Amino acid sequence: MPRVQRSPPTTPLAETHRARSSPDMTDSQKESESDFVNRTTRNQPNKRLRPDFSPENPADPQSFEEKIMNMLTTWKKEQDKMLKSLSSDILEVKQQNREIQKSNSEIEKSIEYINKEYENMRQLIGNMEKDRAEQCTYIAELERKVLDLQNSCRPATIEIRNVPFKEAETSKELTSIVIKTCNAIQADVNESQIRDVYRLPGKKELNRPIVAEFLTVPIKNKVLGASRAFNKDRATKDKLNTGHIGYTGIQKPIYVAEHLPTSMRKLFYEAHCAVNPPLELLNLEPSNALSVNSVNQFFANIGNNLAQKYINRPTYQSKPTDKSSPPDSLALLPTDESEVATIIFSLRRDAAAGWDGITAGLLQQCSNRLVPIIAHICNICIESGKFPKVFKRAIVHPIYKGGNRDN
Template sequence: MPRVQRSPPATPQETDNNPPIFSTPDLFSKPNEPDTANITSRTKRQRPDYSPECEVKTFEDKIMKLFTAWKTDQESLLKKLTSELTEIKLQNVEIQKTNAETLKTVEFLSQDYDSIKKSLQKLETENNEQRNYIVNLEKKIEDLQSSSRSACIEIRNVPEVEKETAGDLTSIVLKTFETIQPSENTPQLRDVYRLPGKKGSSRPIVAEFLTVPSKIQVLEACRAFNKGLPSTEKLNTGHIGVPGQVKPVYIADHLPRSQRQLFFEARSFAKTNKYKFCWSQNGKIFLRKSEGMDSVIIRSTACLKKLLTIEK
């Protein structure tokens, strides 16, 4: 059987005739004091962590932390930049000092360079003067040598006899003269000797006459003897009685060493460039292209270079 609940009795209504009845009168209340005894304080309920207000506050805290960290980094970076700028300024000051010292050094070196340049120019001028003086001296020496050899001839390609004496050389020279000019009087000799050279080579024989006309006479006689003859019948060792294999014999002016080298180059030039004649006479070297043409005096290798330019 279901339980039956009874309603509570009705509370009598408060009216002017029926005032409220309190069980415990307020014996200690003051007449002028407002009646707040029945007012109770309200405790504020704490918000949960997931509320929007907490999320905003947490975001603000994060932003502040980031801003604080960024500010700290910026201050550190600014201090570092300030320190580096200060160091750069100090370095700049040192560089300026170094540049000033370098500029002074450059100016000093420039002055020294100008002084050295003037000295070098002076030395170069003196050197050119000395060189010209030496060239003039060499020409004078060559002239003296040519004049001292003006009565000398060379007889080339005559083999050297073992234990050869001055008498043997004189005999060879006289036989040569008799071969090329048998009807003429034999020219008188002043000296006969061989030039220095390598062992085993046919060193030229130098025959020195008493007079220049005697030398010229022998040279003309040699040209006349060889003229018109084939190469095998021209003056050779067989004509002068030298034993052994027959070799051609050449008679020419006796030139100084520098002139001999020039004569050798002139003969090579003549052979290469088809010059028909190349000879020396009275210490001078001549070239001629062909018969009937003018002869050219060769005084130096520059003359050969000039001729080569003309040929081209």
């Protein structure tokens, strides 16, 4: 059975009645209140009744407003409290900001003062360094003068070393030792020719040298020459020793030498070691060129090595010898700009020019530009063992020295 849709019947528009409300309607024309209520209730949908505590309850219209006012009042108090706290914090931040600005201003002034003091200190240190350099130069000059004064005060002084020390030694006993030593080497010296005699200061258990000062320099030279002649052709055990001057027991060698200051003695010792080649030079290298290079290196650096040991000053560092050079290279050491400049300025300015027309005067005038280039080219040639052909060209003029011109 099909479903039937039921709907209320439509009312024709023509049958619609309109009425006016009149204030003077009679009571009979008014509907009863019960009928109106019933009709209203019937026409409106059913709704849930509001509870008594609803804010819209007409029974308590003031409760909602009071609650809202209370809530707003509480919120306002909280906001006022927060604003007051925020204002206090802002004032504190402002106060801190002013203090920071004041501190920054003081820091800036302090930095400016420190910078000013730093500049003054740097200038003072620069002046002190300059004064120190001048004082060091002056002290070195004074040391040189003192050394010259010492040498001039000791022109006729000798040292007798390794003589056994004796407790409570007197000047007379030392004079006797000097005379016995001179007589042993056949240098006749008497007591009247000795101006002064003493032992150098030092530890008592050591055999400190005896210093003897003669009246004249010829007497000193005679004693030194006699000492060298006495030890020249003798065996080690027969050279001048304590037995020659009357000491018994184990014989100890005695050395007679010129009395020198400490610095001069050091220089003399280094020079003595330098003139005696080390045994390593006798060891042959794998090739003849390397052997020759090692020997040349030793003798070429004697002066520099001695100066570095004796004088504490910086020296020019030349390039090290390349021992891996080809076997057929020349046994030459690398050069430097200082050596090239020395050679150029040692040339005569009026000397004849070579085949290239370059004179010695031109080389000397342009030395600032040419010296580094020439030194570099020479080092490359030495290291590679190859020399350009232009280096081997020359103009040779034979000069007649005498004899048969046709021979």
